[in-house]
Amino acid sequence: MSIELLDRGSLVDGGATSATEAVGSTEGLLGRIGNLETRLARNDREIDAAQAVRYRVFVEEMNAQIAPDAARRKRDVDAWDAVCDHLLVVDRSLEGDAEDQIVGTYRLLRHEVARAHGGFYSASEFAVNELMARHPGKRFMELGRSCVLPEYRTKRTVELLWQGCWAYALMHRADAMFGCGSFPGIRPEEHALALSFLHHNAVARGEWAVKALPELYREMDLMPVEAVNPRKALSAMPPLIKGYLRLGAMVGEGAVVDHAFNTTDVLIVLPISSISDRYRNYYGADAGRFAS
Template sequence: MTVEVAENRIAATRANSRAPEAVKPVLGRLGSLETRLAVTPEEVRAAQVIRYRVFVEEMGARLPPAAMLAGLDFDAFDDICDHLIVLDTSLDGDAPDQIVATYRLLRQEVAEKHSGFYSADEFDIAPMIARHPGKRFLELGRSCVLPPYRTKRTVELLWQGNWAYALKHNLDVMIGCASFPGAFPEFHALALSFLHHNTMASGDWTVRAAPNRYRNMDLMPSEAVNPKRALMAMPPLVKGYLRLGAMVGEGAVVDHAFGTTDVLIVLPVESISSRYVNYYGADAQRFAS
């Protein structure tokens, strides 16, 4: 998508951009923070700005020229995904000015009508999905939070939103790429080896990195891996997935554009730790009132 096309799409729907509150259901609220889906082009654009600030300005990602010129992280998947956002309603301005965190959500039935899942470019997920014909998959991606809001409260609201979304759409499995900083897996030998030895998906959930992109995660023998230090060395997002009960695929992938080392997260909803189900609420109402 070019900048011109992106701008035209926003302009074409600008007249309807201020959706009434009735179509802006809040999925969770903690103090001045609330989470819901983006419902206007301006809100999606604001989420793309947040992603640009985190991925490009903070982490050094190199996006296609059109995205770099626009100061937006956007691609073709944005048009078919739902965008979960967290807003700080204490900030001045309209909703787009209040967005402080975002997640990109792609349901299986939507992916299959278009170009598939984003993570399929890095991981051979098709065989795993085919082994579970009765289950509906949800891909989570582009998770980012502005630095001042990287707190437990913001993470809780993001997961409240994910949980409510999964329940609403009767989704069974969450998948997605989670990233370690840097393009050298060897720098994360301790953490990656822990994941390889302790959390690798197996059986019907077996999934591997794409053969042409596969990087070994088995960098240290299991007896040399200190679990406490390994967990301390992991990005907060990866640790969060593990606490929920997630597994990881075999093999990592280096994403040179974003300068990251990616692992595939596999989280069947039925495997989510009961304490988290109880915490967020079996009906997703824990933070929604």
């Protein structure tokens, strides 16, 4: 489970300045809207604070099951935390130190780092290694563990997270992004309309095709195409998945039930070349230079 818990707002529906305009000359920032800023975590204290935010959302709100030691510490922690970069949304208007101001987070894992440390998180659910083998010259990056505190689930927070991801992708010259997008609950049939819409309209084909692992594969083709009302299907979809579709993303074939996190996952696949010029211009084509 990964990029699913931004319950309100849209990934790309207006309201934010471009990363170029937002950052200006302020060192280390990837974006700013009002009192909210996005940047990478600078130290272990900030990573710990991001893990505490994840615990509040995934465990206290969504009833995820985590290791007993992590539960005692009230932190959502796994082995990937040590090798990932942690994108933060910080509310500078809150009192306290920087780690007290973290209200949202995204975990970013680059291809070369994953290769050196045992692979990508999503590979435990989807055949991403086969996908990458078809693109030996391309750089992939994984987006994961996205969450935002309830009172900050607004359009501008989602905008900031995407600005940060876009700047990071440019800085590291990524060719494609992917990650698990999730529906709440472990019964795919409860999301038959949205999953069927994705199956009929957004499944990656050809060189970008990727499937759920055979032992975990759950059908997404739960309704015939003629029974799927696109407007209602999009309305029933988690906003972050819908936002990625607007950017030009595709989804893998087959869903996976994640019992530990109480979600039904699909794989989002977004080649950088598929992002329209409209959104490239919106977020700032040279945003990567502000992440240096």
